[in-house]
Amino acid sequence: MRAASTCGLAAATSVWGYVFYSKEPVRRSDTKILTFKDYRTGENNVYPHLAVVHGKDAEKMVRAAIDRIGGMGRFVSANDKVLLKPNAAWDRQPEQAANTNPAVVGAIVKLCIEARASEVWVTDVSVNDPYRCFARSGIEDATKRAGGKIKLASENDFVLTDLKGESLKVWPVSPFYHKADKLINIPVVKHHSLSKCTIAMKNLYGSLGGQRNRLHQDINTSIADLATAIRPTLTVIDATRVLRRNGPTGGNLSDVSIENTVIAGVDLVAAETYGIRFLDLKAEDIPFIAIAEKRGIGTSDLKLLNVAEIEV
């Protein structure tokens, strides 16, 4: 009996050694690397490419802009989970224009709910403390009032995603991008000293975690890579207040100019190109617009497009 159990132990030891024998010092688990889905809905040429609305009341402006390009029903179907990506990167108040105007975010949440989205999530990977950013930007309050939810990712939640870009390969990405069905990009128009402007394309930066401050080393290719990998359902640019200097943080009301404009469209590059006029820039000044256009992400020549300007 004793001999048998000794033999059994010896056998088990050999089996253990055989099964776990490895030339690697550490066993690696195979983490699945995801890719972004295409959030766009089908092409539709009945509506203008861009709707530009001037006015005072942010909610009316957003409604008018989205109605002009086909209404939210064109983009959001019943029971969709919709992810909104405003710029909520900084611990600043709405008047300082470092973050997206909360009234614009609130209006889009409402429109999504009216289009019978099952859930509306608002997220960002903030630069400052996320709790403070969402609370003090007013976006948390506006979202909750309109019936949406704030979703913040903790460090462990980020999912490795292959962006398949020229300078951006595999990066940790906020998990909600993989859980949502539709993505609405809601940037604000701001000055930025390295990339010259941060509007619709650079706003997608806020999907990444990890050591994303390295992106500055090749910022134009990185922004173009982001716009290539992430194709939002819709982009609504908040140009109600524009941060013209000292961006992207701002902080001083003298840096802000009131422009009272909202721009909506599917074409990220076209929307971006419209937005840069508030910063006195031209499309040829900005290399990432050219790179994105060359890759076929969108059109920067607004003369080729149908742009509807509305007053409300």
Place this chain on the structure above:
Amino acid sequence: MIRKILTLRNVRRIYAAFFLLLFIILLWLTSFNRMKGYETPLFLELDPLVAIASFLTSWTVYKGLALSLFVIIGTLLVGRFFCSWVCPMGIVNQVIGSLFTRLRAVDAAELNSYRVLYRFKYYVLALFLVLAAFGSLQVGLLDPIPFVTRSFTTSVFPAANYGRSWLYLKQPLFNGGTLLGLIFLGVIFATRFLPRFWCRVLCPLGALLGLFSRKPLLRIWRDVDLCTDCKKCLGHCHGGCNPHSELRITECHVCMNCIEDCPENAIHYGLPKPSSSAQMPLDVSRRRLIESVLTGVVLFPVMRSTFASGTSPQYRVIRPPGSITEKDFLRRCIKCGQCMKVCPTNVIQPALLEAGFEGLWTPILINRIGYCEYNCVLCGHICPTGAIKPLTVEQKLGKSSGQRQVKIGTAFFDRGRCLPWAMNTDCIVCEEVCPTSPKAIWFQTFDVQLRNGMTKVLKRPFIDPTLCNGCGICENKCPIRDHAAVRVTSIGETRSSLNQMILKS
């Protein structure tokens, strides 16, 4: 039925559970999105040792610390009730001690009777009060409320959060957190060998309350006519105060266990009866007391004759915004860690020896972990002793008229590590995140020649020391992760007249 449940012992247990829970909830509430005006430093403010020692160092009873008068007056009337009814440290020791040690009756009687060792806490108290009288506030090292607050903030809460993110969005990290955790566990582990080891032997607050409870109005009395000397009263005694003979009144926690353990109803709480036993006064040795006072007399000049933050500015000792001058700071800081708990970016860290021995576990800013959030002033509003004065956002940013922004240090570039300076690579993340307006970090555009002969247009960053407030977000977000190419040191801090470099500032 109700009589059976609502025994004195159970009433005390209900209070103890309530106060322990309250302590944990208040500490949990100590964060930006949960505070909403709750009196989160309540336990620290109820602590009479904090009030008295910080009074000795600076002759003020700061704001909420006046609440500790309730504990002092209560102790004068009803005895040392705080230790077993309110104190979270005492309750944690009692609960964990009784969970992990089951004593035979004979051992319990042995371990729960008074020992000469219990005098030790009075010497600890004497040492701390002497140091305080000279102007060095060291009570926070062993005062149970700062001790338990610090331990929970820097080790218990972060460990409970580990891998789950249900307390914090970002896992908090603390400088030397394991050390603080091990000290806390070590103290609790000592209850394996002697019940309530901390409370009976070490606790200077217990000693102070012992002094106040030398002659309380109401107390435990033993009726000598009824007592049969069975020693059952020692079975669950918290304080080790000898209720079976002449009670050591200064050690009694009024836990009420002896009353219910006595089979003869010989023990009662209240006013004395003619047949009540005599009681023992405070037991300390005069020689040892003089010894510990002398230790303080010697230790103080020793601590003040070293190269430390109290004698000369230290570049790593970046104090939270609103901190008072370093000498006064060391007079007021009790190392409780509330500011570390409330800080939204985790930048406030317990110092090890950066500020010298005197500054052990005082708050310093380590910008690799976090940075000082530009619009945030929470640490000053939570500080129970005024070591960090409460600022309004306008005061901190210098937005009210005639005021300058509060500087906690100044950032410097290390051009040998900075990507645009050393490696001709685009970066200026520091300029992007710089929160002041206009930005303290600015850039110049250079045409540089690369190794292959090509020229490149490049932006290289500079610091404007008059605009920099030392917040450290540049150091925190610098892509040179391990040792940033832009680093903040304490020079130029508003609170110091010595630690300055620019003539016209």
